[in-house]
Amino acid sequence: MPHTDDDTVLALAIRDLIEANKSALLIDDVLYGNHGMIPQASAAVVTAMGKRRQLAGVSAPGGRTQNELMVGIDLHWSKVGNEDTERQAADSRGTALESLIHEDTTVGGIIIHGFITDVDRGDSVLPNSTGSNSMFRTVRMMYRGTTKTYLSPPAAP
Numbered sequence: 001m002p003h004t005d006d007d008t009v010l011a012l013a014i015r016d017l018i019e020a021n022k023s024a025l026l027i028d029d030v031l032y033g034n035h036g037m038i039p040q041a042s043a044a045v046v047t048a049m050g051k052r053r054q055l056a057g058v059s060a061p062g063g064r065t066q067n068e069l070m071v072g073i074d075l076h077w078s079k080v081g082n083e084d085t086e087r088q089a090a091d092s093r094g095t096a097l098e099s100l101i102h103e104d105t106t107v108g109g110i111i112i113h114g115f116i117t118d119v120d121r122g123d124s125v126l127p128n129s130t131g132s133n134s135m136f137r138t139v140r141m142m143y144r145g146t147t148k149t150y151l152s153p154p155a156a157p
Contacts, residue, residue: 003147004110007069010145011048013107014071018044018097025096027075038136041079044097047072049142062151069111071143073097076124076136087137091121094139101143114145 004010012032019030028040035045049070056066075097077090098116105113124138 003112003149005051005053005065005067005069005147005149007048007051007071010069010107010111010114010143011046011071013110014073014101014143015044015046017101017104017107018046018073021100025093025100027093038076038078038134042075042077042093045072045074045076047074056148064148064150067147067149069114069145069147071145073101073116073141073143074124075139075141077138078134078136090137090139094119094121094141097139098141107145111145111147114143116141117144118142 015030015032018025018027022028022030022044025044027042027044029038029043031043031045032047033045034047035043038045049072051070052068053065055063057064075090075094077086077093079086079089098119102115105115107114118141120140122138122140124136125134
């Protein structure tokens, strides 16, 4: 399978991986894009965050580039309960999610290598359907994947 230089392709592959494992992660919903509301008590929100390129050779028309693809993953947890217990539960789910993603650093072969580079823990305030706000314990992660692709495909021999 050829590598991708499209951050949305990578983000959707990560979203599908989390969706396939949401029961084991104890996550209610897996969402794509920038969501202002979370419909249930927990969700993983996956967002394509862009890409960076640099020239890696001119072996084909247009040249070859090394690409850094960025994907944001926010794990939100809002179960009501003892803060100590529920914060640990949110952090544990974040760690399990990170471990799941690191099981295949090529994401099914669409990138050369990728991993979560940043993990931040805290709280997020999101609006809910009643017009008030909901507080979520959040684990925010940044995934960075590397590929090399051609700007224009080389001519067939």
